[in-house]
Amino acid sequence: MLIIKLAFRNITHAGFRTWLNVFVLSFAFVLIVFTEGLYDGMAQQVKDEMIDSEIGGGQFWQKNYDPYDPFSIENSHSPLSKDLSDEVKNGNATPVLIVTAAIFPKGHIQSALLKGIDPGQRIVNIPSYVLKNNQDTNSIPGLIGSRMANNTGLKTGDFVSVRWRNINGTFDAADIKIVDIMNTDDQLIDRDQIWIPLIKLQNMLLASGQATLVTLKKNTVVIPTANQNWIFKSNAFLLKDINDIISRKKLTSSFMYFLLLGMALLAVFDTQVLAIFRRRKEMGTLMALGMTRWDIISLFTLEGSLLGILAFAVGSLYGLPLMAYLAKTGLGMPAMTQGAGLTIPPILYPKYGLRLYIVTTIILFVSVIIVSYLPTRRITKLKPTDALRGKIS
Amino acid sequence: MDNNKIITVNDLIKDYKMGSSYFRALNMINISIKEGEFTGLVGPSGSGKTTLLNILGALDNPTSGEAIVLSNSVSNLSQKDAAKLRNNSIGFIFQTYNLLPVYTVFENVEFPLLLLKKGKKEREEMVMKALSWVGLSNKAKSRPNQLSGGESQRVAVARAMVKVPKIVLADEPTANLDAENSHNILRTMQRLNEDLKTTFIFATHDDKVISYLHRKIVLNDGKVVNDLILD
Numbered sequence: 001m002l003i004i005k006l007a008f009r010n011i012t013h014a015g016f017r018t019w020l021n022v023f024v025l026s027f028a029f030v031l032i033v034f035t036e037g038l039y040d041g042m043a044q045q046v047k048d049e050m051i052d053s054e055i056g057g058g059q060f061w062q063k064n065y066d067p068y069d070p071f072s073i074e075n076s077h078s079p080l081s082k083d084l085s086d087e088v089k090n091g092n093a094t095p096v097l098i099v100t101a102a103i104f105p106k107g108h109i110q111s112a113l114l115k116g117i118d119p120g121q122r123i124v125n126i127p128s129y130v131l132k133n134n135q136d137t138n139s140i141p142g143l144i145g146s147r148m149a150n151n152t153g154l155k156t157g158d159f160v161s162v163r164w165r166n167i168n169g170t171f172d173a174a175d176i177k178i179v180d181i182m183n184t185d186d187q188l189i190d191r192d193q194i195w196i197p198l199i200k201l202q203n204m205l206l207a208s209g210q211a212t213l214v215t216l217k218k219n220t221v222v223i224p225t226a227n228q229n230w231i232f233k234s235n236a237f238l239l240k241d242i243n244d245i246i247s248r249k250k251l252t253s254s255f256m257y258f259l260l261l262g263m264a265l266l267a268v269f270d271t272q273v274l275a276i277f278r279r280r281k282e283m284g285t286l287m288a289l290g291m292t293r294w295d296i297i298s299l300f301t302l303e304g305s306l307l308g309i310l311a312f313a314v315g316s317l318y319g320l321p322l323m324a325y326l327a328k329t330g331l332g333m334p335a336m337t338q339g340a341g342l343t344i345p346p347i348l349y350p351k352y353g354l355r356l357y358i359v360t361t362i363i364l365f366v367s368v369i370i371v372s373y374l375p376t377r378r379i380t381k382l383k384p385t386d387a388l389r390g391k392i393s
Numbered sequence: 394m395d396n397n398k399i400i401t402v403n404d405l406i407k408d409y410k411m412g413s414s415y416f417r418a419l420n421m422i423n424i425s426i427k428e429g430e431f432t433g434l435v436g437p438s439g440s441g442k443t444t445l446l447n448i449l450g451a452l453d454n455p456t457s458g459e460a461i462v463l464s465n466s467v468s469n470l471s472q473k474d475a476a477k478l479r480n481n482s483i484g485f486i487f488q489t490y491n492l493l494p495v496y497t498v499f500e501n502v503e504f505p506l507l508l509l510k511k512g513k514k515e516r517e518e519m520v521m522k523a524l525s526w527v528g529l530s531n532k533a534k535s536r537p538n539q540l541s542g543g544e545s546q547r548v549a550v551a552r553a554m555v556k557v558p559k560i561v562l563a564d565e566p567t568a569n570l571d572a573e574n575s576h577n578i579l580r581t582m583q584r585l586n587e588d589l590k591t592t593f594i595f596a597t598h599d600d601k602v603i604s605y606l607h608r609k610i611v612l613n614d615g616k617v618v619n620d621l622i623l624d
Contacts, residue, residue, distance in 0.1 A: 002507055013495035285491040288452060289552075290480025290508045292473050384452040388487065 003295065007302035011310070022273055025311030025368070028264030030319035032257050033352065033360050037323065038331070039253045041351035043246040047239055049185045049345065053125040055238040056093075057220030059213050060084055062232040065098075071101050073113070074165070077210040081223040084214050094121035095211030097201050101164040103153035103176075103194070113193040114146075114164060116201030116211075123217050126189060129196045130180040140200050142176035145190025153216065154301065156181055162194070166206045173306050174204070185345045258353045261364070264311075265371045272375040283379060284387030297376045304372020308365050326350055397558060400426040400449060405458035405614075415521045416446040420615040422458070426594065428559070431586045433595040435603060436612035442596035443564055449594065450483055450519060451475040463559055465586050480508050484553030484591075486563035490545040492537040492552075498524070499533040502551045509556060523555035528583055543574030554585055562569070562590045567599050579605045590591060 011018045065076035079096055080088065087093035097116035102109055119132035131141045140162075144154060154160055156178055163173040176194060184190055202208050214230070216223070226232045283296050291299075330347035419441045426432055434442035447453040448460050452465050452475075455475040459525045460467040463482050470478065479573055484505075492501050502523050506516045510589050527547035546566060549552075563582070567575035583605055586593050595602055603609060611619035 002510070009500070010495060033402070119395075281489075281491060282493060285485075285493065287476065288450065288479060288485040288487075288491075289505050290476050292476040295476075385447050388491070389450070 002304055003298045004103045004324055005382050007299055010299070011073065011303050011306050017271070018310070021267055021307050022314055024267045025264045025307055025364070026315030026319070028260045029311055029315040029360065029364055030322070032260050032364075033319065034323055034326075034356060035253055035260075035351065036356050036360065037327070037350035037352040038348060039246075039250060040353065040356065041327070041349050042345070043250075044351050045154055045345050045349060046185070046242060046246070050188070050239065050242060051218060051235065053184055053186045053298050054189050055235060056123050056218045057216040057224065059215050059233045059238060060093075060224070060226065061213050063229050063393065065230055067144055069379055073212070075097055077167075077205070077207055077212045078229050079209050080211060080214060081224075081227050083227075083229050084230060087216070088214065091122070092217045093214050093224075094118050094123040095198065097198055097205070097207065097210060098212040099164055099201065099205055101162050103152070104161040104163075105154050105158075106230045110152065110193070112162075114162065114201055114204075115193055115195050116198035117195055118198045119278050123215050124189075125297055126195065127180060127182050128195065131195065139175045139177040140196050140204075141179045143180050143182060144178055144193070145187075146181055146183050147190045148192060148194070149178075149185055151154045151192070154178050154181075160194075162385075165206060166204065168206065172204065227277070239326050252264075261367060264364075265367050266305055268304055269371040269375065271307075272300065272372055275303075276375050277302060280382070280387050281390045282380060284384050284389070287384040287387060293382060297373075297379050298329055300376045301373045305365070307372075308368030311368075312361055312364065323350065323352055327352060329345040366389070397427040397429075398425045399428045399461075399463055400594075402445075402449075402459045403459050403461075405445075405448070405455045405460055407441070407448065407453070408456045413620075418615050419448075419455070422615075422617055424617060424620065425466060426592065429586065429590045429591055430432055430586060430608055431583065431593045431606055432608040433597050433606040434599060434612055435606075435609050436449075436618075437598060439614075440453065440612040441615040442598075442612050444615075445520060446562050446564055446594065446596040450485060451478050455564055480505065481556075482559045484556065484558040484561040486549050486553045486561060486566045488565035488568045490542075490549045490569075491538070492545055492548055494537050496536075497533065498529060498535050498537070498540070498548050502539070502555050505552060505556045519555055520551075526554060526585060527551045541574075542569050543571070543577060545577050546574070547581065550581060550585075554589070554591065557589055558591060558596070562594050562596075564596045564602040565599070566595065567597070569604055572601065575599070575601045 062076045062078050066070050073222060084093060088095055099114050101112055101114045103112045104110070115310045117126065117128045117131070119128045121128055127143065130143055139159060142160070143283065149155065152160070158178045159175045160178065161173060162176050163171060165171050176196065202210060223232060286296055287293070325348050330349045332347055333345065402422050402424045405422040406417065408415040422445060434445055444453065448455055448467055450461055451462065453466055462478065465474070465478055467475070493504065496504070498507050499520055502520045503516050506519055509549050509557055511519065521530060521533070524533055527550050529544060529547055529551065531538065532544060537548070540548065544602055567578060570578065579602060582593055585591055595606065597603065606623055609619070609621045609623055610617055611621070
């Protein structure tokens with residue numbers, strides 16, 4: 001208790017030196033929590049968006065479907081199983097038919113995926129209803145994303161020729177009229193693809209009633225039975241790629257985490273090392289007054305550790321309101337972040353969990369205690385007579 | 394053994410390693426000091442007086458021989474017991490005052506009492522009493538950097554005396570003071586010695602200090618060359 005009292009007295013009386021350290025530590029603490037919160041928020045937003053607009057409560061894939069093998073897509077469609085048909089009829093799922101095609105925007109040839117979707121579906125957050133409202137006999141209504149529009153130069157109202165092969169291997173061609181351009185944060189429903197009405201695509205392929213995948217409604221609890229042709233892919237599986245990307249990004253953020261922590265700890269370590277040299281005469285005096293070496297080690301370690309506690313308090317004082325504000329208003333991201341490997345939403349909402357706060361606090365405390373203690377080990381070798389003369393052994 | 398003896402030194406030797414050889418700082422010292430003495434270890438620089446003072450204060454250990462301080466053999470004391478002895482029974486006064494710079498005068502004087510775990514009220518009373526002994530009651534809230542050299546040394550005296558120790562060890566206490574301040578400090582210590590019967594042992598070569606001593610133990614090259622009772 002006495003050591004705590006003395007340590008507190010020492011650091012509060014040390015004035016500017018203490019507050020400089022406290023500020024550096026608290027700044028690192030706030031920045032670490034902020035950066036981690038930003039990554040967590042981004043990861044959550046990206047996953048939420050993907051669930052919302054693409055994978056819902058999981059998907060059933062036709063057995064041959066492999067999104068990474070464009071050659072398999074030709075053979076990746078078949079009629080729905082009875083269970084899946086029932087789910088679609090009951091409004092709990094929506095089928096998607098996918099076929100590779102060549103499109104000719106502005107006279108250039110470009111490969112693309114044609115994706116057929118029910119214009120009336122409400123399972124995924126794609127504005128498929130625009131396909132329902134824009135049907136005419138001469139062209140196929142098409143919906144594209146803003147990235148696809150940028151890549152191809154297509155605008156609403158433009159026509160684009162498309163060539164595909166039906167299930168018999170015969171090439172056919174038609175014009176698609178771009179009826180709308182959607183803005184989405186999920187580039188997997190945007191890049192190099194055109195959404196058209198499911199029935200149209202089934203007719204184009206001569207594959208009536210067939211689909212490549214079936215997306216279940218979000219939060220589906222009872223999963224329909226899989227069979228040989230239709231294999232269930234859970235959200236865990238479907239989010240694996242995005243989770244892997246997030247993990248890699250997290251690794252980068254961890255580097256930042258440790259860099260910031262390292263810089264802050266260096267300040268504490270430096271202060272402690274300096275204190276051992278600068279205050280050696282004081283140590284000699286403390287010994288002469290009746291303190292043991294271990295009392296002095298405890299005192300100096302505690303002084304360093306108290307900096308961590310003060311930094312936590314000060315950091316919380318200005319950091320919590322700031323982070324709460326940013327969590328509410330979000331943080332605008334520059335356009336260049338679109339090339340970061342995963343689509344970063346234009347406004348990021350940092351997510352600060354209690355776990356993040358507690359874990360960061362504990363790591364900071366433990367690290368501060370360790371770096372506060374390490375330099376003080378020299379005191380164990382300190383002779384009182386040397387210390388009084390200002391020497392350190 | 395004489396019951397009044399609070400320090401006994403027998404055949405004490407202290408060697409310091411200097412590279413591959415040894416330097417003998419104290420050579421077969423034999424002295425005893427009685428309770429209430431106002432004694433000085435006198436001699437030129439390098440004569441061993443500070444070394445002897447440090448051993449008597451359990452800040453250092455002899456190489457051989459023994460130093461018995463308040464019935465404790467310094468050589469046999471653990472680090473903890475040595476700290477306890479200093480805490481309970483010995484006050485130190487240093488040439489450079491050694492005040493704790495971030496503490497106020499009050500807090501500096503209070504420090505030994507905190508280590509003795511005295512209660513707050515008792516501490517306050519004892520600190521104010523000690524400050525009144527040295528005439529610094531009005532400087533209780535000052536910081537060491539706001540004090541003159543003489544005032545700083547008076548604070549150091551108050552800190553050494555606040556717990557009313559059996560022994561006060563003063564290493565060149567007037568070396569950084571002018572004549573007037575030196576005499577003030579010495580008069581204060583003399584008065585405390587008379588009033589409280591505290592034993593004062595000085596390491597000094599200052600004539601002003603010597604003029605106040607009751608006993609002068611002269612050291613030269615680590616040996617006691619003279620031991621005089623002064624009137």
